[in-house]
Amino acid sequence: MSPILSALLCFGLCLSQRISTQKQTLLKPTIWAKPSSIIPKGTLVTxxxxxxxxxVEYALYFEGSISALRRWERPRSMKKVTFPTLTITLHSAGQYVCLYQSGGLWSEPSAPLDLIMTGMYNDTPALSVLPGPxxxxxxxxxxxCQIETQTNTFFLLKEGRPSHPEQRxxxxQAVFPLGPVTTAHKGTYRCFGSYNSYVWSFxxxxxxxxxxxxxxxTSPAPVKPTPSPGDIWDLCPSTMEMGFQPAPDLALWDHTSQNLIRIGLAVVAMVAGMWLLVEVWLKRKKTRERASRASGWEWRRFRTQRPFNI
Incomplete structure (x- = not known):
């Protein structure tokens, strides 16, 4: 086999292996909570x-153990699902991840969702800022941040910021230094006391x-109305308030790339087949030419031989 044909076949095998690998790779799902991931004790959360x-199937895991399953029969779409509504308590607060099944395979787990319950302690911490607001x-x-009831951890959050809170x-009491400040630091802040990463004070x-x-x-930041301790303070705003954009449907991109790879593989196979036919034709042509030359040589030798004497 010629080096060019070998290279084409090797390229085709590499493309085929890439398609197989892509088929076995599932996108990581996205997880979130409504109305928020930080909510008062006894509040319903989805x-x-x-x-x-x-x-075709989703699974919800709570700190490593399966919590709920959602199955769906075809042909109804199951791109986004909700799990049974929870009442946030000391036992349901914690870390959640979700997965989904497609084509007989399970996806990688989502990024963890920390579901935090507030209002565990009777005391409410006091927050102040120096040199001034x-x-x-x-x-x-x-x-x-200061609290009368002894605790071991304090959290400082900026309202409307979805990132992780500052922890001390x-x-x-605890001190949270901040600076040099920029316009991005302006806004409304609150603090919490806690014995547990998922169970906080008011x-x-x-x-x-x-x-x-x-x-x-000055550049004042808009402040939401101050809720009472029993109300939901949306530290991690809902999808509507954050302008939440669902994870892009990269499956369409995967299908497009796979189709392009299949087309490329078909072209490679066609070129390889044509090259193989050309090689066979050239070999046959060379064989006929050698046979023709050999026949001509035998005829010339026969005519140049002297006749036998009788």
């Missing part, structure tokens, strides 16, 4: 999981931080 249109651009500020350790009263620019004008 956990959502989003995979792809090809999903209004500072100039580039200054350093310090948040002080202390018995009755939130403190809000503290609004204003940042003054070089022109001396």
């Amino acid at each position: 956990i959502w999981c989003q995979g792809t249109h090809e999903a 209004e500072v100039v651009l580039g200054a350093n500020v310090t948040f002080h 350790y202390g018995n009755v 939130p403190s009263e809000p503290v609004k931080l204003l940042v003054t620019g070089e022109t001396g004008e």
Whole structure:
């Protein structure tokens, strides 16, 4: 076999292996909670999981153990599902992940969802900021969180920010340094006390931080109405408030890329087949030419031989 044909066949095998690998790779699902992932004790919460249109089954795991399953019969789409509504308690607060099944395979687990219960303790922490709630651009500020009931961990959250909270350790108080501040730091802050990463105290009263620019004008951040301790304070806003965009349906991209690879593989196979036919034709042509030359040589030798004497 010629080196070119060998290279084409090797390329085709590589493409085929890539298609097989892509078929066995499932997208990681997305998980979130409504109305929020940080909610008061006794509040109802719904956990959502989003995979792809090809999903036929979803599973919800609570700290490593299966919590719920959702199955769906074809042809109804099952790209996004909800699991049974939970009442947030000491026993249901914790870390959740979800998975989905498609084509006989299970996806990788989603990013973890920390479901946090607030209002566990009777005391409410107090939050203050130094040198004051209004500072100039580039200054350093310090948040002080204090609670009467002894605890071991404090959390500081900026309202509306979906990222993880700042965490400090202390018995009755903790200090959160911040700075140099920018306009991104302006907003409303609260703090919590906790013995458990998933069970917190009531939130403190809000503290609004204003940042003054070089022109001396302040840039106040809009503040939501202050809820009572029994209300939901949406530290991780719902999908509507955050402008949540569902995870892009990358399955369409996977199908497109697989189709392109299949077309490329078919072209490679066609070229390899044509090359093989050309090689066979050339070999036959060379064989006929050698046979023709050999026949001509035998005829010339026969004519040049002397006749036998009788």
